[in-house]
Amino acid sequence: MKTAITEMFGIRHPIIQGGMHYVGFAELASAVSNAGGLGIITGLTQKTPELLAKEIARCRDMTDKPFGVNLTFLPAFTAPPYPEYIRAIVEGGVKIVETAGRSPEPYLPALKAAGIKIIHKCTSVRHSLKAERIGCDAVSVDGFECGGHPGEDDVPNMILLPRAADELKIPFVASGGMADARSLVAALALGADGMNMGTRFIATKEAPVHENIKKAIVAASELDTRLIMRALRNTERVLKNKGVEEIVQIEREKGATLTIDDIRERVGGLYPRIMIEGDVDAGAWSCGMVAGLVYDIPTVAELIERIMAEAERLIRDRLVGFLEDRVAPAMKVA
Ligand SMILES: Cc1cc2nc3c(=O)[nH]c(=O)nc-3n(C[C@H](O)[C@H](O)[C@H](O)COP(=O)(O)O)c2cc1C
Numbered sequence: 401m402k403t404a405i406t407e408m409f410g411i412r413h414p415i416i417q418g419g420m421h422y423v424g425f426a427e428l429a430s431a432v433s434n435a436g437g438l439g440i441i442t443g444l445t446q447k448t449p450e451l452l453a454k455e456i457a458r459c460r461d462m463t464d465k466p467f468g469v470n471l472t473f474l475p476a477f478t479a480p481p482y483p484e485y486i487r488a489i490v491e492g493g494v495k496i497v498e499t500a501g502r503s504p505e506p507y508l509p510a511l512k513a514a515g516i517k518i519i520h521k522c523t524s525v526r527h528s529l530k531a532e533r534i535g536c537d538a539v540s541v542d543g544f545e546c547g548g549h550p551g552e553d554d555v556p557n558m559i560l561l562p563r564a565a566d567e568l569k570i571p572f573v574a575s576g577g578m579a580d581a582r583s584l585v586a587a588l589a590l591g592a593d594g595m596n597m598g599t600r601f602i603a604t605k606e607a608p609v610h611e612n613i614k615k616a617i618v619a620a621s622e623l624d625t626r627l628i629m630r631a632l633r634n635t636e637r638v639l640k641n642k643g644v645e646e647i648v649q650i651e652r653e654k655g656a657t658l659t660i661d662d663i664r665e666r667v668g669g670l671y672p673r674i675m676i677e678g679d680v681d682a683g684a685w686s687c688g689m690v691a692g693l694v695y696d697i698p699t700v701a702e703l704i705e706r707i708m709a710e711a712e713r714l715i716r717d718r719l720v721g722f723l724e725d726r727v728a729p730a731m732k733v734a
Pocket residue numbers: 417418419420421423442470471472499500501521542545546547548549575576577578596597598599600685686687688689690
């Protein structure tokens with residue numbers, strides 16, 4: 401399948417693995433790239449720019465295909481040395497960067513000078529248009545369904561994607577709630593040139609996280625996520641668990657007076673304990689509503705091949721069938 405995104409990034413399939421804290425290591429990024437998608441290393445999971453340089457080198461040893469690095473500009477408790485992380489990316493020969501959070505504008509000249517393509521993750525049309533205006537090459541349009549930070553506008557992808565298609569000139573991928581061939585074909589129909597998946601890629605054999613995390617995603621339904629940190633205007637969609645119920649309770653009690661200090665120990669710094677040690681109840685970890693569509697733990701190649709084969713069947717048999725007056729049943733993937 402050829403789209404503006406496969407052509408821009410030199411990849412075989414229009415499927416991107418979004419940056420994920422303590423998940424986006426070289427193992428997952430290289431597996432996605434080897435399977436024909438675009439794998440992405442999460443820059444800030446590497447505690448120093450030197451460690452990121454090593455992770456990039458490790459990934460390069462595992463794949464000869466293009467891969468990217470995510471740089472997240474979120475309100476951090478202490479701001480990381482972004483220029484040095486960018487130097488590691490440039491010197492590592494990475495040609496694709498996924499930015500997210502605050503505007504990447506201050507860092508674009510350095511990235512562009514190195515011939516790097518930038519895909520900025522946005523949760524609104526206005527931010528997508530700003531990304532286009534400041535010179536980003538593509539946008540990842542992240543709907544309200546998404547795992548992680550959906551922003552504060554709460555517009556789901558059924559509206560957000562066609563709105564983005566109506567306004568944007570640069571290509572974009574659909575992000576948030578994407579899991580299978582139906583997601584991909586729907587995203588293409590709504591105007592996107594591919595899809596970005598987070599949660600779905602965690603439940604794969606190669607994702608270097610504890611089995612408990614993968615099993616928790618498979619066990620979860622579409623009703624099992626919660627939004628936290630709304631009062632701080634830093635909303636995050638996370639999997640419901642014991643730690644998260646405590647956060648929700650504190651937030652309920654504090655209302656508009658909530659400060660980050662009220663919940664800091666339950667939302668910050670827990671990722672290693674959760675993702676590596678498998679303590680799923682320790683506190684907040686990002687997870688999308690799409691967990692309800694995750695039924696298994698395949699290899700990344702099995703997942704991507706299945707999506708592409710089923711997308712073809714979906715288009716040729718079901719969609720074209722309607723035009724030829726053949727009434728096809730809905731496609732099930734479970
Ligand atoms: C565990 C987890 C950690 C994430 N960490 C980051 C991150 O550090 N930076 C970022 O830009 N996005 C992060 N995301 C968001 C993903 O890149 C992606 O946009 C999102 O998962 C898409 O929604 P989906 O989960 O419904 O597929 C994270 C998502 C998850 C599930």
